[in-house]
Amino acid sequence: MSHDDVSAAPPVVIDTVAGVRSAVEAWRASGETVALVPTMGSLHAGHLALVDRAAALADRVVVSVFVNPLQFGPSEDFERYPRSLDADRALLVGHGVDAVFAPHADEMYPTGAALTRVTAGEIGRRYEGAARPGHFDGVLTVVAKLLGIVTPHVVLFGEKDAQQVFLVTRMVRDLDIDTRVEVVDTVRDHDGLALSSRNAYLDERHRRAARAIPAAIEAAQSAADRGIDAALAAAQSALAGRPEVDVDYVAVVDPATFDLVPDDHRGAARMLVAARVGDTRLIDTALIPLA
Ligand code: PAF
Numbered sequence: 001m002s003h004d005d006v007s008a009a010p011p012v013v014i015d016t017v018a019g020v021r022s023a024v025e026a027w028r029a030s031g032e033t034v035a036l037v038p039t040m041g042s043l044h045a046g047h048l049a050l051v052d053r054a055a056a057l058a059d060r061v062v063v064s065v066f067v068n069p070l071q072f073g074p075s076e077d078f079e080r081y082p083r084s085l086d087a088d089r090a091l092l093v094g095h096g097v098d099a100v101f102a103p104h105a106d107e108m109y110p111t112g113a114a115l116t117r118v119t120a121g122e123i124g125r126r127y128e129g130a131a132r133p134g135h136f137d138g139v140l141t142v143v144a145k146l147l148g149i150v151t152p153h154v155v156l157f158g159e160k161d162a163q164q165v166f167l168v169t170r171m172v173r174d175l176d177i178d179t180r181v182e183v184v185d186t187v188r189d190h191d192g193l194a195l196s197s198r199n200a201y202l203d204e205r206h207r208r209a210a211r212a213i214p215a216a217i218e219a220a221q222s223a224a225d226r227g228i229d230a231a232l233a234a235a236q237s238a239l240a241g242r243p244e245v246d247v248d249y250v251a252v253v254d255p256a257t258f259d260l261v262p263d264d265h266r267g268a269a270r271m272l273v274a275a276r277v278g279d280t281r282l283i284d285t286a287l288i289p290l291a
Helices: 017-029 045-057 085-092 135-150 159-174 197-201 204-210 212-226 228-240
Strands: 012-014 034-039 060-065 099-101 154-158 180-184 245-253 270-277 280-287
Touching (some): 012 017, 017 060, 017 099, 017 135, 045 060, 045 085, 045 154, 085 099, 099 135, 135 154, 135 159, 154 159, 159 180, 159 270, 159 280, 204 270, 212 228, 212 245, 212 270, 228 245, 228 270
Parallel strands (some): 012 099, 034 060, 060 099, 154 180
Antiparallel strands (some): 270 280
């Protein structure tokens, strides 16, 4: 199937490494370019924005759907993470996806835990990495494997996972992987909440409370022309009004290094917010231009 022929049938599912490799080899042999959208499934409009951008950038689009055990800590939500392959395929109809690569864990990790891993290093232990030890090593290991399997010309990620984007971009550069990383803007729901598969865990009360997270970022953006202290204070005060929101961190980092910006920083900066709302850990981010 080519993009000129966007089918009404759900995309084909391939569950073996050999299967997806041979599809990609055939496309590449006829001079076609390939995009990969790595996901853990439970797809929503945020994923569709990645897929649509992928279809605009490449001749062929592969969406991987794999809930990667390596990136979940022992007390995290690996078991309850929503899995919905049929619904995911149905959602992808009409978006120019050529294949869904949905391997089982033993296809991806046939040797089990005895696996060579990519380490995310010091930046991988900050922010999300501090709260979720080993998380980014798991992410980078599976992304490196997916890039090795699919060999895409371009791989797409959402801005919401800004630390993930930063670390994947670093890995691609440090390991000389011949793939371009493309970042797509965060898609937000009508109430401002960044779309995430984990939003499905929120009951009505927690969903209302979670609205404080994007509100904090908006408040910081509005205060940014008065400097970093004003931006942080505005974010903290938006979050303080909601006792259900248990803030883990609010940080302002240099987008080029992911180091905390100094008090006198001017120009581009990125705000990172992470909080637990009920049992659900949520993250959000946006650029805030500090004056
Ligand atoms: O962002 C995600 O959904 C996951 O971390 C990814 C990139 C698919 C790796 O498992």
